[in-house]
Amino acid sequence: MKAVLLVGGEGTRLRPLTCNTVKAMVPIVNRPFLQHLLGYLKSHGVDDIVVTLCYLPDRIENRFGNGSECGVKLAYVMEETPLGTAGAVKNAESHLDGAFFVFNGDIITNIDLQSMLSFHRKRNAVATIALTPVENPSAYGVVETASDGRVKRFIEKPPADQAPSNLINAGIYILEPTVLQGIPHGSHCMFERQLFPSLLSDGAAVFAYSTSDYWIDMGTPEKYRQVQYDLLQRKCASLLYTETAAANTVAAHGTVVHQSAVLEGPIVFGNNCSIGAGARIKGPTVLGDGCSVSDGSILDKAILWQNVRVGKEASVRESVIGDNCVVGRSSVIEPGSVVGDNVVITEGSHLQTGQRVWPDTTV
């Protein structure tokens, strides 16, 4: 079965983490997001995949090549200027024959794709849209359906009290290639705003497949942390982590933990980390390769990328720290902080709740 992946966006909501990389390459428990997505697709029988690229295309193609490392076949299509979500799929049309999946490039899910496919086939749908419940639908695209699952209407970001349901577009579709016929080649087109409404007005069979299987859009820093907490706490599964999730604390090759350090899992360490005397690490926490945590420091639900150095008596709580950062001695990083790559946080600094720090700066 085929899929088209939408990974061409700039990942603006994840900045500053995506200043030097693309969203699909951002690490989720120390592996690129895309590696998780490819593993999931393969495990659901989807192994022939077209990746639509626009922003920093080489990052993805150089890392994943023909897909053999992940056991899938990958092809790439490039956009010189962004074509939008539906325009990007149109651009991949020559790779498509029968029904195919479309995936937004920021979703981690356990949705049962074969069950969605049989739903699509039973209804002779030309398009099936996966829906997932959320607490507050007002930040999303809400989909109103009839009792047989037929889509009636799309409502973009409705005020909380006006949403007809809490079911939102999960960014996962099954499409028949015929639906692409109405999109002019090379033109900008979005699924929810243009293609789906135009199919509805033509009376086409557009259905919604509702599911409460695990689903998260990791495109904001809060959700980016949350998905990793969920993986470590086994609220969702990734084939990359079945083994490690069984253990409370997972130390990779070359990691050294001082005997007086206090570890409260789940914690995943990358290779060659070092944890000093009296340091306290409370999970769910992830350390990338080459991180060091000096004596007396505290990490609490922290996500550290590679080569982060945390000085003595510093604390990092519920925050993300990018590659090669230095957290100075006695610094305090309050929850919700997001620090880009190569930042130096000087001794005794205090990052306020939710503070974002741009790459290559000193604070």
Ligand code: GTP
């Ligand atoms: P970013 O965070 O900037 O990526 O945007 P978003 O997550 O708010 O994106 P949106 O909901 O508009 O798009 C859903 C998915 O499609 C994301 O994974 C985007 O990276 C991707 N995407 C959006 N626009 C384009 C485009 O023009 N071309 C391609 N190939 N992908 C796109």
